[in-house]
Amino acid sequence: MLLPKTDLPLAGKAYLHSTGANYAAPHPNVIDLQQATIMLSRTKTSPVSNTPSGAFYTPTQPSPLDHGLYTLQNLNVCPWYNGSMPHLNLSPEMLKCIDIANQHGIIYQPNPMGIYAPNGLKQFISQFQDSLLTRSISQSQKEWNEAFKSTAVSFDVTFKQLPKDVLGFEMSNFKLVTTSDQLGSPQLDRAISAATHGIINTIDPNRLLTIFLKTEVNFYQQVKLRFIILLKRDYIDDPTVLSDFSLFEKLKLGIQQSSFYTINYEPVLLNGYLNNGLFHKNSATFKDQLKQLKVYLVGTDALFRVAGNKPTFEILYEKYKKTTTKGVRSNGLVTA
Structure with a gap:
């Protein structure tokens, strides 16, 4: 299991x-x-x-x-x-x-x-x-499991590194709503790239830590791409970066001008799954919070995915990616 x-x-x-x-x-x-x-x-x-x-x-x-x-x-x-x-x-x-x-x-x-x-x-x-x-089921399940394990390792590596570089971070998220037939399409890939670069160019580079993407499905025959941003926040009383919604409006305008997709900010975290988006490594709840986050972003891929077998969690950007490896550029942008 x-x-x-x-x-x-x-x-x-x-x-x-x-x-x-x-x-x-x-x-x-x-x-x-x-x-x-x-x-x-x-x-x-x-x-x-x-x-x-x-x-x-x-x-x-x-x-x-x-x-x-x-x-x-x-x-x-x-x-x-x-x-x-x-x-x-x-x-x-x-x-x-x-x-x-x-x-x-x-x-x-x-x-x-x-x-x-x-x-x-x-x-x-x-x-x-x-x-x-049978060979078909055994091979299919093996490929499913290997994709999950690879994604889980990526998550673990990221959150092993982050506490070494920052004391804490806060989370914000917004979504792009589309349909399953758009998954993997050139226009959606361009929108994801535009959103990623828009975030990088809009938010203070000293605060931006990671950009994650989680693909979700809902009851309205829709697919949601949830962009999850982690921002440096070393002390719990530091100001929230995205409290200034002019930053998000600037980001939204840039994305929507370059594609036909709509971006919406979501004040609740992960559809209400998380009550608190503030993480601090010296907090007594830090490990439990990371476990919660991992189960939502990665753990669900052990059970279900969206419109195929591809994992639903991706790392689009990491500030503290130290080395250049296959699939990762030295500037922190993660490529396919």
Whole structure:
């Protein structure tokens, strides 16, 4: 499992806030499906097969298996299953679990806990476990995991360096809203580049530390590119750089004049996921704050991405990038 169990509650919260699913009707979380997938991949099916022929598997005490099946039964109310959020892409193993559950008619059963003929349940579990042994699923999941690990390393390197150079920093964010068909297009790439250079040219270079990009999806068939800016703030009573919104208006005007995209400032941080955007390395909460930030920006990529398998987190600029390596220019601009 790519995410430690201790991070799963945060990942569930990050899913709700990054997608806006916290405003939707109650439904199984992506974390629920991930846990069901893991449980089904490890379940021994022999006890079920020992049930007398013609009998039914009727749980009297809900087990992990029952909870996993309950999640699958109720996928029809999940926005990433029923078409409300079509651009959200799950990990290969989760997608395969859904596919085989569909084949066996498990999704949307009227009984909340389900009553399953033992042979049918055994066949479903066996088919799913066998699918994980195929070359296509194994390779797809391996590529998914490697992309996640690479992004996580980039995040860790950045935040290992930052506390060596500054005492603290503050966060601001704004978004560019588009559609999934624009992802990877030349015009969107130009807009991202324009925004990056606009930030660099607008904000005091002594304060600008990093520019991150997080790709998100929501219920309105939209894709959001969230630009996250970290600004040097060594003391908690230092003035906030972007309290002067004329800076943002200047940035917004420059971007919108060079593209047909609209940039909007967001006063809440990461869709309300973070209550406080002020980080100080000597604060008792610093490590917990970094963990929260990492789960939102990087951790969610272990579970879901947007319109494909590409990681949703990118580092566009780093002030304290010390060396020139593949994909990084010496001026701190990170290239593809």
